Amino acid sequence: MSDPKSNGKTFRPRAETPKGFRDYFGTEVTERKAMLDKIAQVYHRYGFDPLETSAVETVEALGKFLPDVDRPNEGVFAWLGEDADWLALRYDLTAPLARVAAQYRNDLPSPYRRYAMGPVWRNEKPGPGRFRQFYQCDADTVGAPSVAADAEICAMLSDALEIVGIPRGDYVVKVNNRKVLNGVMEVAGLAGDDKDSERGIVLRAIDKIDRLGDEGVRALLGAGRKDESGDFTKGAGLSDAQTDVVMGFISAKRATGAETTTRLRELIGTSVIGAEGVDELEMIASLLDSQGYGADRIILDPGVVRGLGYYTGPVYEAELTFEILDEKGRKRQFGSVAGGGRYDDLVKRFTGQSVPATGVSIGVDRLLAALRAKGRGAADSAGPVVVTVMDRDRMADYMGMVADLRRAGIRAEVYLGNPKNFGNQLKYADKRASPIAVIQGGTEAEAGVVILKDLILGAKIAQNATLEEWKDRPAQVQVARADLVSAVQKMLAQ
């Protein structure tokens, strides 16, 4: 950084957010808040308690410190604190939960159901729609070994999607189990420690089924695949027989949960871990059934894999099934907005004891985008009634008017800029999306009246070539000052 005083000029800092960060204004804030408030209401009803951890953690607790290097991992924002401790901004809400579960293990109820909503930070390359600070919204149950906990979270996720405005039929929660997949790996002869790399390729290939289709995934399971640009991705090198086993697993989904689990039992053969996985899926299906969550909301789908090493049992994902137009104008399904699963080793890092845990993370920005796509994003975004200032010396009168309006619960402002140019005041009202401007000049004040200008109507008239249809609705009315509140209420109700 150059010397602020160089060149003898006064130093002017750049008025910019750092690269990859952004500001949120007005309805961007209130719409997200309204959505999260509704989700919190569901979580609360399910007995989940809020937890707000600090944004700053020790790098040690986050687990992003590699023993071979003297700096924390890339990917986190970190700095060297006092006492030679590296500090960092949390990169998700799960790592802090694991720390809390270990730190307060003697005080927290067990099982501990908690939800958390807030920003997380990633020191990654920003891109279109990808920021270095973004919201997460998580719910986890720590200390519950039973898959009843997983079933509960799937039901809660379904309720959460509906409460924010995704109607039943426009989403589906898909459930799978990593143990079944492990069983399939055994059957395909991919179980040993020496097959780690192959299993990784297989998992990543399955994750791409929606994008690449059967043929593309088959190629990745076998020798490899050349993409449209000509780039070659090395495959897992599976034989045709092995590939058939894996592909059979991905396409094991049947019309009903019972048929799907029957098919899975065939696929996992004598694998013990596989059988355990299918049993768990059956249990989850039966528990959801008993709560009234049918296939119109939650289904078993062996195509769901969700990433790599993290998960140890059930995994789940919420997909929005309605179509939107992508950037090229093509129809496509909206896709995934939430996902999670069972992970049993995060607390163990701290205590040495394995603690079963399961949880879901909702993609806040994606779900908000979905709601906006469905026209359901709108929170209360009404602009204020603007009381204009015709006579600077009668500011007290104008402030009396806004006070009256506010007392009636109406959002209202007096114009506080330089009142000299009345056009500027109307421009201001326009920028504020104000529905009504209140005007009182000297003549009106003497007569004890105010003028109400219907700005929404005014905008509509301005858009229309013909005035005909607005003729019988005046864009401006004069009412007694004493009737200000009732007249504004009437105009707002139109």
Place this chain on the structure above:
Amino acid sequence: MSDPKSNGKTFRPRAETPKGFRDYFGTEVTERKAMLDKIAQVYHRYGFDPLETSAVETVEALGKFLPDVDRPNEGVFAWLGEDADWLALRYDLTAPLARVAAQYRNDLPSPYRRYAMGPVWRNEKPGPGRFRQFYQCDADTVGAPSVAADAEICAMLSDALEIVGIPRGDYVVKVNNRKVLNGVMEVAGLAGDDKDSERGIVLRAIDKIDRLGDEGVRALLGAGRKDESGDFTKGAGLSDAQTDVVMGFISAKRATGAETTTRLRELIGTSVIGAEGVDELEMIASLLDSQGYGADRIILDPGVVRGLGYYTGPVYEAELTFEILDEKGRKRQFGSVAGGGRYDDLVKRFTGQSVPATGVSIGVDRLLAALRAKGRGAADSAGPVVVTVMDRDRMADYMGMVADLRRAGIRAEVYLGNPKNFGNQLKYADKRASPIAVIQGGTEAEAGVVILKDLILGAKIAQNATLEEWKDRPAQVQVARADLVSAVQKMLAQ
């Protein structure tokens, strides 16, 4: 940091927040949220829009970079980002507002009314009740030169305090004007640039009037003051006549605003800046009067100074006037919970152009503490109904029960820990502050009934020596499974 693998032992990270940071659980989160939601409702009604800036700013934009040193100021958490830019966590909500006002000056409405609520970070020595991350709640108007903007914020602050539960009479918003103080400095012969240090001592002395009383402040204005421990604080070295002028200003408050401004006019003599200040105070009083904010809510008080260089005009402060017991059991007034004023030079740093601004910051933690002291903190902190698990194989039945309860809007959980020890389940229910435990063993299941255990009543019985008074209210009832929801509703309503 030592090598994680040293000693051949597995490395276990410490499960701790960094020093000076803390976690917030359950009602700590919901009570603060409920309070901020109510305040936001008032701000919204006044036409203020929410703004959420990123937690991370360039140090350059925050203005905490000193040209002589190669690291940012102490007091902020900062690190060197890519591109050799220093990044830092915001230390308040005003500096980011100044950046936003400059960055978006062509797009924002002018005047721009915005509110912001969120955490800020200070790299300062933590202490009891002092943390390195805490909430601020600000409302500011940028671009409004008129003191009508200051009056509006005082009225809004008054409304905000009342809506969260501080009754009228238990608080007062005090208004003063730095220009009056500057006028008094002129009269006292302390106006020149060479008197900077004396003015600083005078300002700090006035700020201590509540704690030190007249005599202590007089000593600080004069030669200096020895405190109880024997430490000596050097005074401003004012003559008796100068001291009288300053003390006259502090004690200029009269029964009515009109009497106070009359007294202030006497004190400021022929000072032009002082006269401007008194005019502004009169204007503010008149504007508040026109909105119905009388001396029971907002008063002129020349004793309010609010810190040093920052403010340029009106300053204001909200004080809670009810008494609490301090840590030594002595009665004292609760004191200040919010403050602010007019500052005209923050945006200028970026653009070179002076932009008038005024705003208030509510001390979120202090106001929350006040509400708790008044017994008004409670949000919905009811624990969930806990459905216990008597028979592991009938988990589906138990989950059906909680689903029924939730559908009726009742917060409910099934016990998800190991169900073997029933005592653990009741201990869990106790830890969750559960009002009711639902029990259904095999016998009850066959009979189609459930047992409801009134845990609140049970706790009361446990506290009481005699059972007499509870005799006619059984702590446990048996109802038909079909009546579960209505019976729970009835019990909760008791």
